[in-house]
């Protein structure tokens with residue numbers, strides 16, 4: 001009886017993951033959590049372009065500086081725009097009531113967004129804004145339709161426009177596919193922009209679990225110890241049993 005459900009599950013699982021992404025193909029973020037320079041560049045982008053609206057209320061500037069190898073004076077001078085001390089949390093000055101008036105909703109805290117949305121979603125989202133005159137913000141987003149967020153990185157990326165084509169599936173049904181095309185270039189080339197977003201997502205992934213790097217490093221050490229211990233234990237066993245036989 002139970003076996004009958006298995007094929008059903010196998011069919012459902014990909015369908016569910018697709019549904020979570022709204023049916024849009026997600027590009028791979030390919031982040032490198034061990035690359036400290038990428039994390040530093042990501043932190044810089046984050047405080048410059050995101051922290052004015054979104055808070056990262058679970059993160060302290062001090063901890064970020066320590067983990068990313070940035071000294072306290074540099075953090076205070078280059079990465080803190082709200083004043084205050086480095087021991088403070090990365091909160092935001094915007095009043096929630098103002099935010100609702102401006103954007104129709106309060107920009108969510110981004111501390112753990114990489115865990116709820118996933119890095120591939122974030123990477124695709126930040127590269128999928130396109131011009132849409134019907135929206136108050138003048139933009140829309142492929143992976144987050146009718147999003148309230150303006151295209152805050154337009155200066156770097158430039159403006160994209162949607163190109164709609166109709167493709168025929170193998171069974172003959174027609175399907176509309178929306179692709180984005182760069183209409184006006186920004187300060188960065190498409191390749192440079194992808195790299196910048198990769199850095200930013202790398203930083204958001206770090207922020208979502210700052211201890212991940214240490215946890216992984218510790219895990220490797222524990223496994224190494226267990227392997228060495230296995231050899232010692234085996235040799236001891238041989239030594240003990242030598243006398244018994």
Ligand code: HEC
Nearest residue numbers: 049050052053103105106107108113146147148149150152
């Ligand atoms: C001008 C204000 C503003 C800035 C600056 C801004 N955002 Fe947003 N963001 C918003 C608003 C408003 C929403 C909520 C959108 C909605 O629910 O329709 C949002 C939503 C999001 C979401 C989706 C959250 C969810 O619901 O899962 C992500 C991710 C995000 N922003 C990331 C960023 C990043 C990264 C930056 C910096 C590059 C940034 N935002 C800069 C206003 C802003």
